[in-house]
Amino acid sequence: MSVVISGAGVWTPEHRISNEELVEAYNRWAVQYNRKNQEAIESGACEEKPLSSAEFIEKASGIKSRYAYIKDGILDIDTMFPRIPPRSEEQLSHQAEMAISAAEIALQQAAKTSEDIDMVIVSCAYTERSYPAIAIEVQHALGIQGSGFDMLVACSAATFALQRAYDAIAAGSARCVLVINPELTSPQVNYCDRDSHFIFGDVATAAIVESDASARAEHIWDILDTRAITRYSNNIRSNFGYLARSEAVDPFAEDRLFHQNGRKVFKEVCPMAARHLADQIRAAGLEVSDIRRWWLHQANLNMNLLITKKLLGRNLTQDEAPTVLDTYANTASAGSIIAFAQNHQDLDPGDYGIICSFGAGYSIGSLLIQKTEGKMGSG
Numbered sequence: 001m002s003v004v005i006s007g008a009g010v011w012t013p014e015h016r017i018s019n020e021e022l023v024e025a026y027n028r029w030a031v032q033y034n035r036k037n038q039e040a041i042e043s044g045a046c047e048e049k050p051l052s053s054a055e056f057i058e059k060a061s062g063i064k065s066r067y068a069y070i071k072d073g074i075l076d077i078d079t080m081f082p083r084i085p086p087r088s089e090e091q092l093s094h095q096a097e098m099a100i101s102a103a104e105i106a107l108q109q110a111a112k113t114s115e116d117i118d119m120v121i122v123s124c125a126y127t128e129r130s131y132p133a134i135a136i137e138v139q140h141a142l143g144i145q146g147s148g149f150d151m152l153v154a155c156s157a158a159t160f161a162l163q164r165a166y167d168a169i170a171a172g173s174a175r176c177v178l179v180i181n182p183e184l185t186s187p188q189v190n191y192c193d194r195d196s197h198f199i200f201g202d203v204a205t206a207a208i209v210e211s212d213a214s215a216r217a218e219h220i221w222d223i224l225d226t227r228a229i230t231r232y233s234n235n236i237r238s239n240f241g242y243l244a245r246s247e248a249v250d251p252f253a254e255d256r257l258f259h260q261n262g263r264k265v266f267k268e269v270c271p272m273a274a275r276h277l278a279d280q281i282r283a284a285g286l287e288v289s290d291i292r293r294w295w296l297h298q299a300n301l302n303m304n305l306l307i308t309k310k311l312l313g314r315n316l317t318q319d320e321a322p323t324v325l326d327t328y329a330n331t332a333s334a335g336s337i338i339a340f341a342q343n344h345q346d347l348d349p350g351d352y353g354i355i356c357s358f359g360a361g362y363s364i365g366s367l368l369i370q371k372t373e374g375k376m377g378s379g
């Protein structure tokens, strides 16, 4: 039996923030901070906040803009975080709403309804609460039988969840799995940190994984191999957590928000990812040159250029390795799935592709897939 991806969907928030808007707000905030703290800065008691630049951001990362679930507050220098209106326990939660919007597109692409699904995995970098699981809320809202659970693997949450879905179908513990990645990253971004204020954006992606026997979609991708590896690193951290209350620390202190040693991440993750992909492709009896399309993690354009150069000895074209981070920024685990969802329908049966994520943990997840004949209209 082969296990396939038969649908993928992207839900994009309506609010967009350009580098220029973000930098303008950050710089106004930094100037105000420096003015307020002038004496302390002069005495050496605190450091002056450096200014940010839109040119630096685009050159260092390839990011030109990002989407925000809620824009209100992010550009207000007296706030510097998204003001997300609270919802009651009776209302659909924010992440469940994002997740359902993406799920509906993936279901439609796969020519499936809620009745066909028997497992929901919500997998992302952060969930807005511990329980009940967002996946169970989505399951309830869509009227899905079976089970649902949440999992967190930072930037590799989507690929690791696709591997869980693959395993469930292969083992027979599920018939058709809905994997959703509601990446609501903006509440964990430190918009007052010049080195990281530009990195993240919000989005939700979804995919349907099932047996080839039940697939009815126009575009079907056979999953030939899945791989997931982790290696502990402190270089990318987000320390927000429930212990803040017991530790009596500020839950929103700088060290609780996203922070990284970007240079080290760049240097350590690129060779790991290149080795991982080369091993996976060769173990399947293929050469890296056999891969028609690379749907890579979307954190930094220069990282992707370096990884593909290590693998193929040349820069890949937009057609070979589509970039979406210019408009979406880093959307944690969703980046490679956005790239896949928006750039797979033009390929032909027999074409090979790689979906790969890498990031905090460290973690690397990848799927080697091959397009098969679509079945739309075959009943």
Ligand SMILES: CC(C)(COP(=O)(O)OP(=O)(O)OC[C@H]1O[C@@H](n2cnc3c(N)ncnc32)[C@H](O)[C@@H]1OP(=O)(O)O)[C@@H](O)C(=O)NCCC(=O)NCCS
Binding pocket: 051, 052, 053, 054, 056, 057, 060, 061, 155, 194, 195, 196, 198, 199, 236, 260, 261, 262, 263, 265, 266, 299, 300, 303, 330, 358, 359, 360
């Ligand atoms: C984050 C990242 C884009 C920063 O790029 P970089 O070239 O490593 O930049 P550095 O932080 O070393 O800074 C280079 C210079 O630009 C400055 N700089 C940093 N941020 C800046 C900004 N927003 N505006 C202007 N200048 C900035 C730094 O102060 C530094 O100046 P210096 O040389 O005088 O010290 C890069 O390290 C990266 O992408 N790493 C990959 C990790 C990643 O994105 N992970 C996300 C999770 S997977």
